[in-house]
Amino acid sequence: MFSRSEEDHIKAIHGLLQDAGQAFTKDIAERLNTRASSVTDMLKKLAGKGLVKHAPYHGATLTLKGRRQALSLVRKHRLWETFLVQRLGFAWDEVHEVAEQLEHVSSEPLIERLDAYLGHPRFDPHGDPIPDRDGRMPERVTVHLSEAQVGLRHRLVAVKDGSDALLRLLDAKGLAIGRAFILAARQEFDGSLQLTWRSGGCDLSAQVAAHLLTVPDPA
Amino acid sequence: MFSRSEEDHIKAIHGLLQDAGQAFTKDIAERLNTRASSVTDMLKKLAGKGLVKHAPYHGATLTLKGRRQALSLVRKHRLWETFLVQRLGFAWDEVHEVAEQLEHVSSEPLIERLDAYLGHPRFDPHGDPIPDRDGRMPERVTVHLSEAQVGLRHRLVAVKDGSDALLRLLDAKGLAIGRAFILAARQEFDGSLQLTWRSGGCDLSAQVAAHLLTVPDPA
DNA sequence: CCAATAATTTAGACTAGCCTAAATTGTGCC
DNA sequence: GGCACAATTTAGGCTAGTCTAAATTATTGG
Known part of the structure; x- marks a missing residue:
């Protein structure tokens, strides 16, 4: 096409x-x-x-037509990334280039079957939403980590500006997309956040600038 | 590349x-x-x-280099076909065109992980051997057609006595070396076989004496 | 308001990959 | 051997997608 x-x-x-x-x-x-x-x-x-x-x-x-096409490409890209991480065991920061190739493979039945095979995931391994077949994005209620309640359990779902560097920093500290943690403390220094959290039995901390998007995670 | x-x-x-x-x-x-x-x-x-x-x-x-490249492509094609059938539930005759696209995706780690994910399959859904990463083909177990199971899909891989006449006869009937077919019926008359098979949408039959070597062809 | 500058478009050229038509080469038959 | 015919290659042309360099347009500071 x-x-x-x-x-x-x-x-x-x-x-x-x-x-x-x-x-x-x-x-x-x-x-x-x-x-x-x-x-x-x-x-x-x-x-x-x-x-x-x-x-x-x-x-x-x-145009509307162009937007539809773009969303179809985003859908394919994010589904393939999910496949590469969830099924083939790639790390989330290794998959972009391969997905960039796979997204150009053209077959409706392929992408619909892949979607089903992955269990109709709503977010990819980077926390980005996966459009459905009609281009609709799933809704998500998110809270900036700068406003999240200290002491509560949260789940990291995305980084607002998509910074790979920040994701890698957090990854090295054991905090990845999809990971639950308890926000232990937070201090603000002009635009920068000093965070302490508890995850997997350890207390960890980092200084971050970007907006982390999280969801309160009951239980 | x-x-x-x-x-x-x-x-x-x-x-x-x-x-x-x-x-x-x-x-x-x-x-x-x-x-x-x-x-x-x-x-x-x-x-x-x-x-x-x-x-x-x-x-x-x-050249050697060209052969290596060809085998790498064959490997990718057959692994993807296996994935499409085994994991995504496509029928074996629906996957060729999509695999034709997927085989051009270029990533060593991708194909090695896919291979492992599929359990290092040795034959693809058409019964064709999958070269390993070094281009080596797996050995194939062959079965005399006189002992092959009626109703199953087979692939003609060799004629034991190499009879030209038989090959010509079969060729005229549309059954050549490398060709897949479904064995519909078989009757024996003292040393001679009356075969009926289905291939390319047609029912065909022939009387043959030589030993045809085939492999069961998983569907 | 206009001149300097940055962004953009236009003009013209190049490559990969394909085509048609014409020229060339190989083969088989008398 | 030489002729007819099929396969192949050569010659020349086309399109998509890219580039550089030149011309054009928008913006902005004085």
């Missing part, structure tokens, strides 16, 4: 609209490791196919 | 060398649904990369 390059551009635009609210030519080029002029060419092509609205000199947005 | 098209050509050449002992330009073109002139271009390119030996006007063979 669409070429690899077309799909990559659509996903990049979608990602930028999510992250920054706008998708400029140079930012798309940067994400895809190409040049702005190449992006312009592709924007014209995708606009011609009705996937993208291109406002020359003012960036691109997605 | 190699482009999709390069990989497709290498696999086609390997397949023809297996099936026919020779890989001619027009046969490669036919397998890949392209034209002979396109194949010639690619043969030159692959010869330049040291994967193929191209004897102009006399077809192509694979």
Whole structure:
């Protein structure tokens, strides 16, 4: 249906609209490791196919059709990442590039069967939501760790800015996405949080800047 | 490492060398649904990369390097087919095209983990052997057709006495070496076998004397 | 308001991979 | 041997996707 390059551009635009609210030519080029002029060419092509609205000199947005296609790609990417971690035993930070290839494999029945095989997961190993087949995102009630109640049991579900560095830091401390812990103490120093938590019988601590999203975890 | 098209050509050449002992330009073109002139271009390119030996006007063979690459592709293809059937519940005749895409995903760790996850299978759902990581094929247990179980899917792998006449007879009936079929009925008349089988949607029959070697073909 | 600058688009060129048509080569038969 | 025919290669052209360099547009500070 669409070429690899077309799909990559659509996903990049979608990602930028999510992250920054706008998708400029140079930012798309940067994400895809190409040049702005190449992006312009592709924007014209995708606009011609009705996937993208291109406002020359003012960036691109997605049409309904383009958004649907982007969500389908996100769905495939996140399902494959879930498969790679849950079934093949990869670590969550090893799977991105392979999933980047797998998401371009084109087969509706494949992705629906994979989804079922994985038990219709709602979030991927990075804590990101997996769109359903119609592009609907699952809802999640999250609380910034900076506002979470000390002494209560929580579960880490995502990091707001998706920082791999922070995730790795926490991972090294035994706190991963999906992991439950008890928030033991929290101190704020202008924009930075000093956290102490209890998990798996140990007391651990770290200094973090980003917003950790958690859910209160009953029992 | 190699482009999709390069990989497709290498696999086609390997397949023809297996099936026919020779890989001619027009046969490669036919397998890949392209034209002979396109194949010639690619043969030159692959010869330049040291994967193929191209004897102009006399077809192509694979170098050691090319053979290794072909076996790696066959391995990936058959492991993915096994996954699709064994884990995702596809029927064995629905998986070829998807596996054709998946085999081009490039990641050593992925394929080794997939292999382990599937329990290091030695044959794929079509009964074809899966090369190991070093390109070695598993040995296959063969069964005389006079002792093969009626109703099961089999694959003709050899004729014990190598009779040309028999091969020609079977060939005319659409049953060649390497061909899978379902053994529908078998009657013995002093040393001679009356066989009926189903292959490619047709019921066929023949009277044969030689020992046909087959393998049971898990469905 | 306009000149400097940054972002973007346009123009023109290149490669990979494919095609058709024409030229070439190999083969088999008289 | 040489001719007919099939297979193959060569020649030349096309498209998708990329690039660099030049031209254009938007923005912003003085």
